[in-house]
Amino acid sequence: MSAERIMRPLSVDPTKLVVSGLLLMVCVIGAAFNERFATWTNLTNVIEQSAALGFVALGQTLVVVAGGIDLSIGALVSALSVMIGFAGQAYPEWMVAIILGTVAAGAAVGAVNAAAVILLGVHPLIVTLGTATILNGLTLIVTRQPAGSVPEWVEGFAYGRVLGFPVAGLLMFGCFVLAGFWLTQYPSGRRLPAVGGSPEAARLSGLPVRKTLVVAYALSGVGAALAAIYFVARTGTGDPLVGEPLTLASITPVVVGGTILGGGRGSVLGTLLGVFLLATLNNLLNYLGVSTFLQWVVQGLIIITAVSLHVERRRDA
Amino acid sequence: MSGNAIFVPASKAPEIRANRPTEVLILLGFLAMLVGIAAVLSPAFLSASNLRDILVQAAPLCLVAMGQAFVIMVRGLDLSVGSLMATVAVLATAFDASSNLMIPVIFAACLAFAAVVGLASGLLVTERNVSPFLATLAMMIVLQGTRFAYTQGSPSGRLPDGFRVLGTGQFIGIPINVIVVVVAAVFLGLLLHRSAVGRRIVTVGGSVRAARLVGIRHKRVILLAYVISSLMSGLGGLFLVGYVGVVDNWVGRGFELDSIVAAIIGGVALSGGVGTVAGALLGALVLVVIFNIVVILGLPVEFQLIIKGFVIVFAAAIHIRRTSAR
Numbered sequence: 001m002s003a004e005r006i007m008r009p010l011s012v013d014p015t016k017l018v019v020s021g022l023l024l025m026v027c028v029i030g031a032a033f034n035e036r037f038a039t040w041t042n043l044t045n046v047i048e049q050s051a052a053l054g055f056v057a058l059g060q061t062l063v064v065v066a067g068g069i070d071l072s073i074g075a076l077v078s079a080l081s082v083m084i085g086f087a088g089q090a091y092p093e094w095m096v097a098i099i100l101g102t103v104a105a106g107a108a109v110g111a112v113n114a115a116a117v118i119l120l121g122v123h124p125l126i127v128t129l130g131t132a133t134i135l136n137g138l139t140l141i142v143t144r145q146p147a148g149s150v151p152e153w154v155e156g157f158a159y160g161r162v163l164g165f166p167v168a169g170l171l172m173f174g175c176f177v178l179a180g181f182w183l184t185q186y187p188s189g190r191r192l193p194a195v196g197g198s199p200e201a202a203r204l205s206g207l208p209v210r211k212t213l214v215v216a217y218a219l220s221g222v223g224a225a226l227a228a229i230y231f232v233a234r235t236g237t238g239d240p241l242v243g244e245p246l247t248l249a250s251i252t253p254v255v256v257g258g259t260i261l262g263g264g265r266g267s268v269l270g271t272l273l274g275v276f277l278l279a280t281l282n283n284l285l286n287y288l289g290v291s292t293f294l295q296w297v298v299q300g301l302i303i304i305t306a307v308s309l310h311v312e313r314r315r316d317a
Numbered sequence: 318m319s320g321n322a323i324f325v326p327a328s329k330a331p332e333i334r335a336n337r338p339t340e341v342l343i344l345l346g347f348l349a350m351l352v353g354i355a356a357v358l359s360p361a362f363l364s365a366s367n368l369r370d371i372l373v374q375a376a377p378l379c380l381v382a383m384g385q386a387f388v389i390m391v392r393g394l395d396l397s398v399g400s401l402m403a404t405v406a407v408l409a410t411a412f413d414a415s416s417n418l419m420i421p422v423i424f425a426a427c428l429a430f431a432a433v434v435g436l437a438s439g440l441l442v443t444e445r446n447v448s449p450f451l452a453t454l455a456m457m458i459v460l461q462g463t464r465f466a467y468t469q470g471s472p473s474g475r476l477p478d479g480f481r482v483l484g485t486g487q488f489i490g491i492p493i494n495v496i497v498v499v500v501a502a503v504f505l506g507l508l509l510h511r512s513a514v515g516r517r518i519v520t521v522g523g524s525v526r527a528a529r530l531v532g533i534r535h536k537r538v539i540l541l542a543y544v545i546s547s548l549m550s551g552l553g554g555l556f557l558v559g560y561v562g563v564v565d566n567w568v569g570r571g572f573e574l575d576s577i578v579a580a581i582i583g584g585v586a587l588s589g590g591v592g593t594v595a596g597a598l599l600g601a602l603v604l605v606v607i608f609n610i611v612v613i614l615g616l617p618v619e620f621q622l623i624i625k626g627f628v629i630v631f632a633a634a635i636h637i638r639r640t641s642a643r
Binding site: 123126133136137248261262292297303304 | 394441445446447448450451452454455456457458459461462463464465466469470574577581587588617619620621622623624625626627629630631633634637
C-alpha cells in the first residue's frame, strides 16, 4: 500500500480546512472565555457526548454519498432503545446477545428501506419518512414513557474510560477510521460514490447498484443501533422519544463536512469534523450561558452558511 | 447543473404527465370509499354535523398542502411550514390586541412576515443553490429558535375574540374556514392550471434547463412557489389558532410531514412538474378521514402514524407506476 493510498481518507480540501479553522476558532474562543473549557475533562466530555451524533452522522454520510437520504434514523434509535430496555429487563443474562441483536435489527430496518427504494422506485426521502412514521407509531404503542432497564455493566459503554479516554468516543473513532478506509480504499466502498453520482452509469459499468444501496442503508441502520445502545447505556432505560432530534441532527454535520446532498461526493473525515464543530460549539454556548433557543438559531445559521459556501465552491470548480 | 434537481436524477423524471382529470377522479373515488368505510363502521360519521366538523378540522391542512404542492411542483420541498405556522401564531399574539378591528392588521403583518420567510428560503435555493431540503430545514430551525427565544418558552399575549369566530364560526351555514379553503383552492387552481404563471411553474418543474432555454426566468418562478407555500402556511397557522383557540410554541407541529403526505397522495410528484391543486386538496381530506377512521375504530392514536407511513410510501409507488406506465 503506497503512502498516497493510505493518506487518501485524509485528503485535504478547502471544505475541511474551513471546518477545521472554525473548530479551532471555537476552541480558542472557548479557552479565552472560560478556564474550564480547555481542560482534559471537558474535552473527553465533549467527545463522549458527541458519540451518538457521530454514529448516526456516519451512517447518514454513507447513505447520502450513495445518493439517498435516511430520515428514519431518529425513529429507529427510539424503537431500538425501547427494544433494548424491554429485552434487557426480561433477560438481563442475555445482554450481549441483545446488543448484537440490536445491531442486526438496525441493519435489517436499513435493508428494508433500501429494498423499498429499489423495488417500489420511490424517492428515498419518502420511503424513509414512511419507515420513520411507522416505527414511531409502533414504538409509541408499546410505551409512551421511558421503560425497561439494563444490567449495570452496560453503563460502561457510555461512561467507561480506557486509559482516560471515553469508550464510546473510541468506538466512534474506530467506526470513522474503518468507514474512511472502506470508502476510499476498497472496491466495495468506492462503489458508494459511483452509485450516488449516477446510478445509471454505475449500472452500465457493471457495478452491483442494488447491493451497494442495501449495504449503505444497512450500515446507516447499524449507526442508529449503536446510538441506541449508547443512549440506553447512558440512561439505563429505553426511551421512545430519545431519537427524535437525531434525524435532522444527523444531517447537519454531514452537510457541514462537505458531503453533498444528492450523492456522489462526500467525506467521512468531513463529517467527523462537522460532528466536533457542532459538539464543541454547543459546549461553548452552554459555557457562555446562551439559551437552547438561541442555540437552535445558531444551528440553523450554520447549516445555511456551510451549505451556501460549499455550493459556491462547487460552482467555481 | 441545478441545485433543485438534487435527489432526482434527470433521467428518472416522468416524461409524460399523468392524465389530470382521471387522477383527480380516482382520488375522489378513493375518498368516497374511505367515507363509505367510515360510515359502515359508525353511522354517525355521515351526519351533517360530523362531516362539517371534519371539513373544519381539515381546513388548515388543506391550505398548507396546496401551498406545499407548489413548492414540490418546482422540485422543491418546504420543511418550514409547521414552524412557520407556529411563528405566525406567536407573532399574532405579539400585538396583544383585544379589538376585532385589529384582525386585518394582524393578518397583514403575519402574511407579510410569512412572505418574507418564503422569499428567504426561495433565495437560498435560487441564488445560493442550496438544496430545498436544507434551505427549508435551516429555516425551520431558525424560526423555531427565534420563536422560543422571543416567548421564553411560553407565549403570553392575547388574540382578539374574532379569531375564534374565524376558526370555528359559520357564514350562511358554511364554516368560515371552509369558505376560505374553497376560495384559496379556486384561486390557486386557476393560477396553476389556467394562467401563464402556472404553465411556467409546470415547465420549470419539468426541466429547469428547458424552461431557461425557452426564456422563462426560472428563478422568479421558483421564488414565487416558495412565497405561495409560506403564505398558505401563514394563513393555515392563523386559522389553526382560531380553531384550536390557544397559541403555543408547537402549533402546526407535524404539518410539514402531513402536508407533504397530502400532496403526494394527491399525485404531486417529487420529481417536479406534475401535480394538481385539487389533488393536494383531496390528499389532505383523505388523510384527515383516515385519521378519523382510526379514532372511530377506537385504536390508539399512534395507529394514525403507522397508517400514515404505509399510505405515504404506497401512494408514491402507485403514482410512479401510473406516470411511468404511459
